[in-house]
Structures are given as structure tokens and as C-alpha cells.
Amino acid sequence: GAVVSQHPSWVIxxxxxxxxxxxxxxxxxxxxxxxxxxxxxxxxxxxxxxxxGSKATYEQGVEKDKFLINHASLTLSTLTVTSAxxxxxxxxxxxxxxxxxxxxxxxxGTRLSIL
Amino acid sequence: xxxxEQSPQSLIILEGKNCTLQCNYTVSPFSNLRWYKQDTGRxxxxxxxxxxxxxxxSNGRYTATLDADTKQSSLHITASQLSDSASYICVVSPNTxxxxxxxxxxxxxxxx
Numbered sequence: 001g002a003v004v005s006q007h008p009s010w011v012i013x014x015x016x017x018x019x020x021x022x023x024x025x026x027x028x029x030x031x032x033x034x035x036x037x038x039x040x041x042x043x044x045x046x047x048x049x050x051x052x053g054s055k056a057t058y059e060q061g062v063e064k065d066k067f068l069i070n071h072a073s074l075t076l077s078t079l080t081v082t083s084a085x086x087x088x089x090x091x092x093x094x095x096x097x098x099x100x101x102x103x104x105x106x107x108x109g110t111r112l113s114i115l
Numbered sequence: 116x117x118x119x120e121q122s123p124q125s126l127i128i129l130e131g132k133n134c135t136l137q138c139n140y141t142v143s144p145f146s147n148l149r150w151y152k153q154d155t156g157r158x159x160x161x162x163x164x165x166x167x168x169x170x171x172x173s174n175g176r177y178t179a180t181l182d183a184d185t186k187q188s189s190l191h192i193t194a195s196q197l198s199d200s201a202s203y204i205c206v207v208s209p210n211t212x213x214x215x216x217x218x219x220x221x222x223x224x225x226x227x
């Protein structure tokens with residue numbers, strides 16, 4: 001089946017640090033990738049949608065300058081949390097989709113802890 | 116307003132028992148509904164997908180039903196196993212674009 005790899009799976013860093021999370025589709029080309037954030041005991045909240053080669057579309061309330069998304073190829077999207085603060089600590093999950101009629105395949109998430 | 120509500124919020128059952136999780140939605144127009152299983156600290160994994168014309172779909176011990184008229188779906192788990200302990204999320208898509216509406220999930224705990 002379709003596999004999406006997310007890296008790193010867990011990161012702990014100091015406040016003010018920028019953190020980059022990678023999302024790769026291993027066995028298919030993803031025209032669209034999605035980035036979600038999930039707080040404990042809550043469901044996934046969509047942060048942004050990115051299409052290969054174009055700017056990401058951010059959901060209301062998500063700061064694009066804070067969460068930089070790059071989708072430079074059909075198999076890789078990155079989310080950079082710039083100048084991270086403790087309130088950015090969360091579980092970040094990406095998903096990838098080959099085309100409109102295809103399902104999303106989720107990565108295993110990245111647990112980000114900012115001290 | 117497009118919403119997806121799931122019940123119960125949490126559920127504890129004995130190993131070997133059956134259970135049913137509910138998903139009610141107000142999303143319109145409707146394209147498809149998916150049930151996902153999310154293990155703790157992992158990403159969601161798709162269990163079933165149902166379109167407007169489908170009433171029932173099974174995947175092993177998981178059986179999903181859909182009533183598009185009443186906008187309700189259920190996920191029935193048969194002969195539960197300890198490994199079924201997870202969060203189950205209902206996701207509804209209004210079209211084939213980039214919109215998805217997530218339910219808040221049901222946390223299932225199967226105890227021996």
C-alpha cells in the first residue's frame with residue numbers, strides 16, 4: 001500500500017529554535033500534501049494544503065510566516081516551525097494524496113516539544 | 116455549518132465483545148465518508164471509505180454502515196481484540212477537492 005514517511009518522529013528543542021519536519025511519499029507521487037496539528041485527546045486540525053510547485057494554502061488562524069511549507073517535488077513536502085515556542089508543542093501529522101479522487105495517506109506524525 | 120460529530124467520546128469494552136461507534140454529519144454536499152483508526156502516537160490509517168450509494172462496507176472485523184438520508188454512519192467492531200484499542204475518526208468530504216471535515220474521534224479501550 002501507499003506509504004508516507006515523516007521525519008523526525010520526535011524532536012525536543014529550546015524555545016526560539018526553528019524546526020523542520022519532512023514528509024515523503026515513498027511509493028507514489030503526491031500532487032497534494034496536507035499538514036495537520038493534533039493536541040492531546042483532540043482530532044486533527046488542518047493547518048495547510050500544499051500542491052507541488054505552488055504556494056501552500058493556509059487555514060484561517062494559521063500564520064504562514066510561522067509555519068513555512070515547501071512542496072518542491074512530488075514526493076517531498078517540508079514544514080518549518082520558525083522560532084518555536086512552548087505553545088507550538090504538539091503532534092504534527094502530514095498526509096499525501098496522488099490526485100483528487102485518491103485517498104489521503106498519513107505519516108506517523110512528529111511529536112514536537114519546545115522547552 | 117458543516118460538522119461531524121462522533122459518539123461516544125470514549126468507550127471501554129471487554130476483549131471479545133462487539134461495539135458500535137457512531138458518526139453524524141451535516142456536511143453538504145456529500146462525496147464520501149471515511150473511518151480511520153489512529154493508534155496512540157501514530158498517524159491515522161484508513162479502515163473504510165463509503166460513497167453516497169453504499170450502505171455497508173466491511174474490512175475484516177470492521178463493518179461500516181452509511182445512511183445518506185439521515186446523514187449517519189456507524190462502525191461496528193466484531194470480536195474486539197486488545198489491538199483494537201485506539202482512536203477512531205470519522206472524516207467526511209463534501210467534494211473531490213481539498214476539503215475534509217474531521218470528527219473529534221471515539222477513544223476505544225479494549226481490556227482483557
